[in-house]
Amino acid sequence: MxxxxxxxxxxxxxxxxxxxxxxxxxxxxxxxxxxxxxxxxxxxxxxxxxxxxxxxxxxxxxxxxxxxxxxxxxxxxxxxxxxxxxxxxxxxxxxxxxxxxxxxxxxxxxxxxxxxxxxxxxxxxxxxxxxxxxxxxxxxxxxxxxxxxxxxxxxxxxxxxxxxxxxxxxxxxxxxxxxxxxxxxxHLHGSSSYVPSFLKGKLTNMKILDLNSKGYLTVSTSEKNKEVVKYSDVSFILN
Structure with a gap:
């Protein structure tokens, strides 16, 4: 049981x-x-x-x-x-x-x-x-x-x-x-290096810096922008 x-x-x-x-x-x-x-x-x-x-x-x-x-x-x-x-x-x-x-x-x-x-x-x-x-x-x-x-x-x-x-x-x-x-x-893809991604519909390279208790990510883009995003904002591209 x-x-x-x-x-x-x-x-x-x-x-x-x-x-x-x-x-x-x-x-x-x-x-x-x-x-x-x-x-x-x-x-x-x-x-x-x-x-x-x-x-x-x-x-x-x-x-x-x-x-x-x-x-x-x-x-x-x-x-x-x-x-x-x-x-x-x-x-x-x-x-x-x-x-x-x-x-x-x-x-x-x-x-x-x-x-x-x-x-x-x-x-x-x-x-x-x-x-x-x-x-x-x-x-x-x-x-x-x-x-x-x-x-x-x-x-x-x-x-x-x-x-x-x-x-x-x-x-x-x-x-x-x-x-x-x-x-x-x-074990999170994109947490150790910048990876190809879509952020709010825009193609970029993105790295995950942190995530909070609700699952929102803090990310940094290759343009050095830093922001908090939810799952519907991001999509990671698998080569």
Whole structure:
């Protein structure tokens, strides 16, 4: 039994693990954290309404966490990012975080994170969806920047074993969630050097100097301008 989640539910197929959790909360007014894992998603979602590609070779799961003054959606985003970095590192893969919600290896996307907030009986829950490419050997033509664990290691990954490992790491890092910013920042693409980016629609080279508790970045551009920006203001270009 997970200490962080009161229940872990497995499905062969769902439209979206995030959508399923939201439906459960709205229908039954749940008051506990839970995790939902699907072997296949027919309508996986990314940020800003984008569709997230997933098939039976991908790992798709979502979980809910009650938010409070100490736990906000951005901290959950950092938590999941750090856990995925750790799990991939244990597999011999050195990954980076592409702000705000992608995990990349060799400038290709291996995982994505979606966080949403719902209100149930005056309580707010953060619903976090994760898609991780594990045993994929090919992707649709338009996803040229996608990559999987199998493509990088030539090894097949057992989904059940992997979700158990992720669950264990989530519990571990959740217990010290207020200490993970340093780990997150050390793996953040663009935190150690200037990288090609769009800042408010303008092409530039940008370096991340800091981030605050809401996930806003303090950045410096190649023109030596310094400002605080939110995720919708910036887009990092992967070569």
């Amino acid at each position: 997970s200490k962080l989640f009161n229940k872990v539910i497995y499905f062969e197929s769902l439209d979206s693990t995030n959508n399923y959790i939201k439906r459960l909360y709205k229908r039954f007014s749940l008051k506990s954290n839970l995790m939902v894992v699907a072997n296949y998603q027919s309508n996986g979602r990314g940020t800003m309404g984008k569709k997230w590609f997933s098939d039976r070779n991908s790992l798709s799961f979502s979980f809910s966490v009650l938010t409070n003054s100490q736990i906000n959606p951005w901290k959950i985003n950092m938590l999941v990012s750090v856990v995925l970095i750790k799990v991939l590192s244990d597999l011999g893969l050195q990954a980076m975080i592409k702000y705000p919600n992608d995990i990349i290896i060799n400038n290709k996307k291996i995982a994505g994170i979606l966080t949403e907030v719902i209100s149930v009986n005056m309580l707010k829950y953060c619903i976090t969806g994760v898609g991780l490419n594990i045993n994929n050997t090919c992707f649709p033509f338009e996803l040229k920047k996608a990559i999987s664990i199998k493509q990088l290691t030539s090894n097949d990954i057992d989904k059940d074993d992997l979700i158990n490992i992720i669950n264990r790491e989530l519990e571990l890092y959740y217990s010290k969630i207020n200490e993970i910013k340093k780990i997150y920042f050390s």
